[in-house]
Amino acid sequence: MLPFAEDDIRAFYEEHKHTHAADLLLKAKPEDREKVKWMIEQVSTxxxxxxxxxxxxxxxxLHLPPVENLSQASSTITAKYKATEMSGNVLDLTLGSGIDSWQIGQKSTKLTGIExxxxLAERTVHNLKSLGVDIHLHVSTAEEFMKSNSEKYDWIYLDPSRRNEDGxxxxxxxxxxxxxxxxxxSLLEYGQHIxxxxxxxxxxxAIINELSNVVRIEVVAVRGEVKEVLVFANRQSTEEVDISAVxxxxxxxKxxxxxxxxPEQGEWGEFLYDPSAALIKANLADEWAFQNGLVKPLKEVNLYTSDEPHEAFPGRVFRIYDIGKPYKMKNLPQRLAIVSRYYYERPEEIRKRLKVQESDSDFLFALGKGKKTSLFIHATRVT
Structure with a gap:
């Protein structure tokens, strides 16, 4: 690592954040190339x-790591969320860039990191200390560390690399x-919670089938996009696993x-409910509908309906204006957002046939697989 002054990094970033890296390297003097490479890396990250x-x-x-070390790194909001669970003596077995440990270290009484x-470990420790987080570092693989470890931890945290030995x-x-x-x-032996x-x-x-002592799984989304699945386990075995959509x-x-x-099957009412991605991934859309009295008109499609609005629904809520056979509906607006669910045409194909532009408020739901049983629903978004 090349330790440059904070002012030098800031000045280089402000001057070259919109410059192509190849141009900077071509113009660099031979003796400055290593410095320029390091600075370009900082700009990219x-x-x-x-x-x-x-x-x-x-x-x-901060001396940030290369971009490739951030491919599965947490965001601030997801790192903060995980950190609310962890306290006491915490072991981070996959330290990496340290974004999760940055938040965990603010809650724990002792933090140990393995990298x-x-x-990368040198940069991460420098960054964490700069951010006020004290960490006990071991440069080792997780497997090697656990073989020699004898310490008990309140929490053990892992974010395993999702690439195999072949990359x-x-x-x-x-x-x-x-x-x-x-x-x-060994995680269950030395960690009170995982x-x-x-x-x-x-x-x-598959997670529940392959890992013992799992007590909870959380599907975590940010602004409608599922970002991560969190698996919680402890030494106490349990017959039931809590599943959460967050x-x-x-x-x-949550x-x-x-x-x-x-939920019950029935006819379409006045309102249509489109579940969030987290609710779908957690397989909890039907359960939410069941608990709140929603009806599911089509067995194969995760859309629900009611005559009265449920504004607290975890997803999008629409008011239905018209239902009809595909391409047989009259007086459709010239602007429509197209949603295709279990339908034989893609949204772009439907848009081309209808000759409509995109919309933020008016939606057309194309539903059903068979041509005889499929239908179109024109609806406007409520929430």
Whole structure:
């Protein structure tokens, strides 16, 4: 790592944040190339973090890692959310860039971090100390550390790499780095509580089947987009696993259940409900509808209806104006947002046939697989 002064990093960033890296390297003197490469790296990483972790992007006292080390890094809002769970003596087995530990360290009484990449570890420790977080670092793989470890922890946290040994993306617990299934027994032995962050692509039922002592799984979304799946376990085994869908924003919500009941089927009412991505991923849309008396007109489509509005619904709410056969409806507006669910045409194909422009308020739902049973619904957004 090349330790440049904070003012130098700031000045380079402000001057060159819109300049192509190749142009900067071509113009650099041979003796300045290493410095320029390091500075270009800082510019790229800061631009990546401007919306994800703005507190770091604007802090020029930090020596940020290369962009590739941030491919699965948490954002500020998701890191803060996880940190609310953890306190006491915490072990971060996959320290990486340290964004999660930055928040965890503000809640814990002792924080230990494990990172096999010595250069990345050096930068991360520098950054955490600059941010007021004290951490005990071990340059080691998670597996090597756990083999020699004898300390008990209140919490053990992991965000395993979702690439296998060949560098290919994986959604298999035993192919990640570290290998979660092999490490699991020692995690339960030395951790009172365990929290694992996984990709939204992971199947929840597979997680429960492959990992013992799981007590809770949370599907976490930010502004409607699922960002991560959190798996919580402890030494006490349990027969039931709480499943939660979580939305993080100013008007965020959390819905938890251990049941997966089906709502009644029936006719379309005055209002249409389109569940959030978190509710769908957590397989809780039907359960929310069941608990709140919504009807599910189409068995294969996760859309619901009622005659009275449920403004607290975790998703989008629409008022239905018309229902009809595809391409047979009259007086449709010239601007429509197209939503295709279990339908034989894609939204762009429907838009082309209808010759309509995009809209923020008027929606056309194309539903049903078969041409004889499919339908169009014209609705306007309420929330």
């Amino acid at each position: 800061r631009k990546k973090l401007e919306t994800k972790v703005p507190e770091w992007a604007g802090n020029f006292g 096999p990449n010595a250069e 290919k993306r994986t959604v298999a617990l035993h192919r990640m780095t570290p290998n979660l299934t092999e490490l699991w027994p 929290c694992v962050k996984l990709s939204p692509l992971f199947d929840l039922s 939305e993080l924003h100013e008007d965020g919500w 819905f938890t259940s251990t049941e997966f009941r089906k």
